[in-house]
Amino acid sequence: MIIKKTLTPREKFESAVQHLFKQTYLETNEAKSYAALFNGIKSKLRQFNLPHDQMYDVIHETYLRGIKLLESGEEIKNPRAWIRETSFNVIREMSRKQKKEPSWDSNLIEHQKALEASNSLNSANYDDKDLRLLELALKKLEPKDNKLIVLRHIEGLSWQQVVNHLASNGEVVTEASARQRGKRALKRLRNIFFELKKHN
Template sequence: MNQKDSLLIHIDALYRSALYLVKNEHNAYDLVQEAYLKAFKSLRNGEIVNNERAWLFKILMNTFINQYRKSKTEPSLVDFDSIESFHKSIKEEVLTPSNTENEAAFDELLDSDVKKALEELPDDFRLVVLLSIVEGFSYKEISKMLNCPIGTVMSRIYRGRKLLKEKLTGYAKKHGYERE
């Protein structure tokens, strides 16, 4: 299996995260397609990517952030060259294969109320919560992906979880997870 083919095994996880980011199937598809286009272009130089999953999510997040900024008529601060520096920084890290069975089970367990609560989180919080809780990335990996301090990542995850807890208190009581 060549490098490009091995990148495609992560498409479902990327699409799921893109769907939560943009809240629209068509836009999520476009976002994933754009991320893969950038990834394939960067592989032209023949370098081997060791942590494909993290590298693809970095590209996806940068693409989302750039599109979001562009839509708000702000100048883009993240360019394609930053992906190359990220790639070099993770070159030594070990690739951990995604567990598609767990991902499918997670999707089945998510009730529409839980999905709605995730979608309603502000972008900054939703992004780190998805990367941490749903996709299983470490704080350090998320910090590299989003190009922000690890303390910021930890704070956003904490605040995002707190917001989720507030939104899902009724759901938890209704389903017997929390006593009234």
């Protein structure tokens, strides 16, 4: 006789989060319900015009909120339903935040490219000082981060071309991991830029 181990609330929740990524290993009905949850989160991202590669950020944030809730002594009775509801809330918050924050990085980098092309400094949105700070911030990045941002945002390569370029230099990465690294690199660049701006 097989005795089924009773999972703690935290183990149940962690198992549910893991199942989101490993639907194929589950019994058919359970796999279907997790696949539906996974696809539901993906379609919610599309609905809010957020890139599909933010899926993992959404699930990570949902997971952290769940652990925090469990550690505070609360109970998550139905992990799947809770993950669905919370992940949708996370997406709504991300969308609101994105609308509030001007996309300084892409705008500024676009302007940098235009400047390099025309060598003119008549900027409507950003002054010469901002551009100098951006250049300085780029230089302060780790070489790998700098390379990704230059290839993707300044040279305008697609992510597939970025991956091919890295591979030709002996660095094998998937497109998904290059995107993730690129996103983290932009975040670091943004932080350095605003830190420099604060002190100037």
